[in-house]
Amino acid sequence: MGSETVIYSGVGADADPWHDLPRTSARLADVLGDAGALQIVSSADALAALLDQVGVLVVNASANRGGPTPADQQFGRLVERFLAGGGGLLAVHSSTIAFPGLQSWHQTVGASWEQGRTFHPPLERTLVRRTEVKHPIADGMGDFWVEDERYTDLLLVDGIEALYEHTHDGVTHPLLWAREVGGGRVVYDALGHDERSYDAPERVELLRRSAGWLRG
Template identity: 25%
Template sequence: MTGEAVATVRAMLVIGGGYHDFDLVRRRLLDLLGEQERIRTICTHDFRDQDALAAANFLITYTTNIFPDAQGLRILEQFLAGGGRWLAIHGSAAYIEFSGPEVEIGGIRLPGLTDTPDRHPGYMDLLGCRFLSHLARQPFTVHPVSDHPLVAGLPPFEVVDEPYILELRGESEILLESRYTGEAPGYVKGPWLEDVPRPQAVLHRHGAGEALFLAPGHSCGRYDMQPFIAEIEPQVGPWDSPAYLELLRRAIRWGAHLTVGVP
């Protein structure tokens, strides 16, 4: 063997929580990560493997109601401050709990309205945004609004997804936007009737590192809404969309500190 060894990228993939098709998303992300020979990935369902996080260069999360403990939050802050990059998708910005009496929404009986109190402020500050609620799942168009390499030259594309309403935390660069208004069925917060741009990709810098949040990414399998409903029609969301997968490819190269847009 001759020549200088090529450094590998240590990625940590955290996928877990509830109400989403985590198996489908895990497969899609591992396929995309596997396209980059330099990336070596550890998979887990929460933040308890703090040694893996401390050793990682790149963190990817697709979670709902999964958060690090106090020590894990310190490690996450150090990870970003030291130059790590965090790709957080969809529910990774969400903390939800149920409030009030039982309600039935779209044939699904819930133990109350879905509320999103700010229970994890340190985590949300590091991410740069927080989920508040969403409109009913529907098609909408996502538009690039930046010349950042992550989205430069990317045409507008349509997704069938949950239109997210976000609260921004600290200074951020908005890379993708959409516009929509409407009710937020089943949520405490809403309706959202003001016709304003809605961030879909938020880039937040912390120290030498960066966090990129992508709002689109909903997917739900036939049995993923149990115990609230026995079966639903599977929802693949944008995970079969060529434009969305191209965005994720760019995000993975960005997270690995590789040149974005180069295969």
């Protein structure tokens, strides 16, 4: 496992019309770049060429299609190899939409966007609540306000323990969790629709703490 941070920023089949991934990837780079070398890539081939140098892989991607592509399969194998080597994966926001039909990806992240079930209330200033789950990423932090989308009714794998959650129509839904998968560590952060999300200092702190935990 290397020491660099690499952001996989979706383009083409790994993007959608609703998320400005180049802009949010640039903000992620601003937040995480202080920790050391950082690169942004947009293809599985480019990621494969760097993988041995990577300590933290950030995935900021999406999709507007119904099934996997050969590149998805390649990406899934790269992620499995990366985690098996002790790497740390940070998946943000629409990455639960990305690589549709690639079950290994959604099992790794811990959730997927299910058409006809998953939704989000209108983007607005909202309170994100700290749960009682103890974890180094969030210990000592509390609730905070952020202007963002709140993914609701994601299809979750068993055993998810949220560090942060939101409430919609009286029901709580997880927004951020951390887990160990396949020899490595994984954090999913459902926030990050656009640049406004990165204006919340608490969100920035969570991202930096997440990267630190993923490095072990």
